[in-house]
Amino acid sequence: SQQGEEDPQALSIQEGENATMNCSYKTSINNLQWYRQNSGRGLVHLILIRSNEREKHSGRLRVTLDTSKKSSSLLITASRAADTASYFCATDANTDKLIFGTGTRLQVFP
Amino acid sequence: EPEVTQTPSHQVTQMGQEVILRCVPISNHLYFYWYRQILGQKVEFLVSFYNNEISEKSEIFDDQFSVERPDGSNFTLKIRSTKLEDSAMYFCASTELAFYNEQFFGPGTRLTVL
Numbered sequence: 035s036q037q038g039e040e041d042p043q044a045l046s047i048q049e050g051e052n053a054t055m056n057c058s059y060k061t062s063i064n065n066l067q068w069y070r071q072n073s074g075r076g077l078v079h080l081i082l083i084r085s086n087e088r089e090k091h092s093g094r095l096r097v098t099l100d101t102s103k104k105s106s107s108l109l110i111t112a113s114r115a116a117d118t119a120s121y122f123c124a125t126d127a128n129t130d131k132l133i134f135g136t137g138t139r140l141q142v143f144p
Numbered sequence: 145e146p147e148v149t150q151t152p153s154h155q156v157t158q159m160g161q162e163v164i165l166r167c168v169p170i171s172n173h174l175y176f177y178w179y180r181q182i183l184g185q186k187v188e189f190l191v192s193f194y195n196n197e198i199s200e201k202s203e204i205f206d207d208q209f210s211v212e213r214p215d216g217s218n219f220t221l222k223i224r225s226t227k228l229e230d231s232a233m234y235f236c237a238s239t240e241l242a243f244y245n246e247q248f249f250g251p252g253t254r255l256t257v258l
Contacts, residue, residue, distance in 0.1 A: 130175060130200075
C-alpha cells in the first residue's frame with residue numbers, strides 16, 4: 035500500500051452535519067498537510083500539523099495526528115454546500131517533497 | 145494575500161512539440177516545486193528547486209523535462225518533446241522554508257497533448 039491513503043474515497047452528507055476524513059501513511063514524517071481541491075481547480079492549503087503535535091484547529095477544521103498509528107483525521111464541523119470538494123493529505127518524509135494521498139471526495143447536500 | 149500564479153491556464157499542443165509552463169512564486173519564498181496530476185489520479189511530485197539548482201527530482205522528471213528560474217520572479221517547467229501521456233494538470237508550489245512550512249500551490253496549468 036502507498037504512502038498517503040485516505041478513506042473514505044467518497045463521502046456524502048447533509049449540510050450541518052460533520053464530515054470526517056482519514057489519512058494513513060507508511061513512513062515517518064516531519065509534517066502532514068491537508069489540502070482541498072475543487073473539481074478541476076488548484077490545491078488550497080488548509081492546515082499543517084507537525085509530527086510532534088497531536089491536534090490542531092482552524093475555524094471549522096480539526097486535524098488530529100497519531101504518529102504511533104501513522105494516521106491523521108480531518109474533521110469539518112457544521113458542513114456547508116461550499117465545502118463540496120476533494121480533500122487530500124500530503125506528507126513529507128525526510129525530504130521537502132510532498133507525497134499526496136488518493137483523496138476523499140466530499141459532497142455536501144443543501 | 146500573496147499567491148502563486150501560473151500561466152497559461154490551459155495549453156493545447158501537438159505531440160512532439162515543446163511547451164513551457166510558467167509560474168510566479170510568492171515573492172519571499174525560496175523553495176519551488178512542480179507537481180502534476182493526471183486526470184482522476186493523485187498529485188505527483190516532479191521536482192524541487194532551491195538556490196538555482198534542482199534539489200530533488202522524481203522518476204517522472206526525465207531528460208525531457210527541465211526547470212529554470214530565468215529571472216528573480218519566474219519559475220518555468222519545460223517539456224522538450226511532449227508525449228500523449230504528459231497530458232495532465234501541472235501545479236507549481238513555493239514555500240519560504242523547506243521541511244517545516246506550508247507549500248502554497250498555484251491554480252495549475254492544464255496541458256493537453258494531442
